[in-house]
Amino acid sequence: MENKELVSLQLCFICRTESTGILLQNKNMNKPRLESKTIGLEVCDKCKKKYLSKGVLLIGMIEGLENYGKKPKTPTGNFIVIKDSAFKKIFDFEIPKGKIGFCDEKILNKIQEDSQRK
């Protein structure tokens, strides 16, 4: 591939070692990153089998810095995998497709505290 510098390896969100694919970077980017690695919001097949076969991955989100009047949500990198049954107990909606959900960091912390107490 010619434009190698425009490619970055996307790593699994859970184990952060397995690749989940290649991320193509914008050609107009000022500083293309060489052989960079990015933590993606996807999960590799190994982790899918290990964790998501029985549970749901919840990724913590916080409100980012205000940008043109909008506050985008940004993933914190904090996460928990909870059992399908626990998800249904905590949340009032269906298990998300692909079994990856995003939730407010504060709610995530609460779930983590509760799960440690058991």
Ligand SMILES: [Zn+2]
């Ligand atoms: Zn993984």
